[in-house]
Amino acid sequence: MTNQAEPLLVIDIGGTTVKYGVWADDQLRQKDRFDTPASWPELLAKLTTVKDSFALPFAGVAVSLPGGVDTVVGKISGTSAVDYLNDFPIKATLRTAFGVPVTIQNDANCAALAESWRGNAKDVTDTLFLIVGTGVGGAVTRNGELITGQDHFAGEFGYMVMTPANETLSQLGSPVRMAQRYQRLRELPTAMTAEDVFDLANNGDTLAQQCVGDLLNWLSLGAYNLYVGLNPQRLLIGGGISARPGFVADLQRRIQHLMHQQRAALTADVRPCLFLNDANLIGAVRQFYLEMGE
Structure with a gap:
C-alpha cells in the first residue's frame, strides 16, 4: 500500500498525443504533452526523461493507454491506436524502467473510472x-x-x-x-x-x-x-x-x-x-489506488 500523500506520475498515451502530469494534494498538476513517438524505444526514453525531469519522490506511475488491457497480466491484446504497445509485458517493463509501482488501464475505462469516482x-x-x-x-x-x-x-x-x-x-x-x-x-x-x-x-x-x-x-x-x-x-x-x-x-x-x-x-x-481532456489521467489515478487497496 502506498501513501496517498505521495505524488504520482500520471500518463495518458494516445494515438496522437501523450499527456502527463503530477497527481499531488488530491489534484492534477503540472500538465503537459508531447506527440506520440513512432516506436516503443522512443516512447520509453521520452517517458523516462519526463519522470526524471520532475525530480520528485513518486509513489508510483499510473498509465492510461489504448487497447484491450489486462490489468493483472499487464499486457495489451488485439489492436489499438498505438500498435507497438501490444503483446508484450508493458506493465513489468515500465515497472523496471521507473523503479516504482506501475498500473495500466484502458483509456476509455480510465475515463469511466474518473467520472464514476468524482465526475x-x-x-x-x-x-x-x-x-x-x-x-x-x-x-x-x-x-x-x-x-x-x-x-x-x-x-x-x-x-x-x-x-x-x-x-x-x-x-x-x-x-x-x-x-x-x-x-x-x-x-x-x-x-x-x-x-x-x-x-x-x-x-x-x-x-x-x-x-x-x-x-x-x-x-x-x-x-x-x-x-x-x-x-x-x-x-x-x-x-x-x-x-x-x-x-x-x-x-x-x-x-x-x-x-x-x-x-x-x-x-x-x-x-x-466533467473532466474533459483530464478524464483519462484522473481515472488512471483511480485505477492505481484501487490496485494498491486504497
Whole structure:
C-alpha cells in the first residue's frame, strides 16, 4: 500500500498525443504533452526523461493507454491506436524502467473510472461512455462496477461495423478521420484539424458542413444502438471534441430523434465528461489506488 500523500506520475498515451502530469494534494498538476513517438524505444526514453525531469519522490506511475488491457497480466491484446504497445509485458517493463509501482488501464475505462469516482457519473450506477478522439473508444459501468469482459474488450465500441463496406465507428465517427476526409476532398496540401473543419462549417463552407454532419450522424447512430442494447441511465461523451460548445447537445438531439423515429420509449441523457481532456489521467489515478487497496 502506498501513501496517498505521495505524488504520482500520471500518463495518458494516445494515438496522437501523450499527456502527463503530477497527481499531488488530491489534484492534477503540472500538465503537459508531447506527440506520440513512432516506436516503443522512443516512447520509453521520452517517458523516462519526463519522470526524471520532475525530480520528485513518486509513489508510483499510473498509465492510461489504448487497447484491450489486462490489468493483472499487464499486457495489451488485439489492436489499438498505438500498435507497438501490444503483446508484450508493458506493465513489468515500465515497472523496471521507473523503479516504482506501475498500473495500466484502458483509456476509455480510465475515463469511466474518473467520472464514476468524482465526475458526471458519480450519481448513477449504469453508465455508458463514448470517448471520441483518434478513434472511438468506450466503457460500461453496471451497478457501479466497471465491466471489462472476458477478453478485456468490453466498451470497444469503435469496432462496431456500421456499413456494408465494413466501415467501423472508429473510421466514421473520429474527428481526426473527418478532418483527413475534408483535406482529401479539398485536395489541400496541409493537414487540417477537426477544429478547423468545425470552424469552416460555422462560416458557411458546405463541404465542411457535410463532413461535420456525417460525423454527428454516425456517432448518434452508434450511440442509439448502444442505448437500445444496454439501456443505460446516462451516456457520457469524452475526448477533446466534447468540449466544443453545442457538440454534445447536438448529439443528444440526434439520438433522441432516432429514438422517436424507431418508437423506442427511451430518453437520452447525454452529457460531456466533467473532466474533459483530464478524464483519462484522473481515472488512471483511480485505477492505481484501487490496485494498491486504497
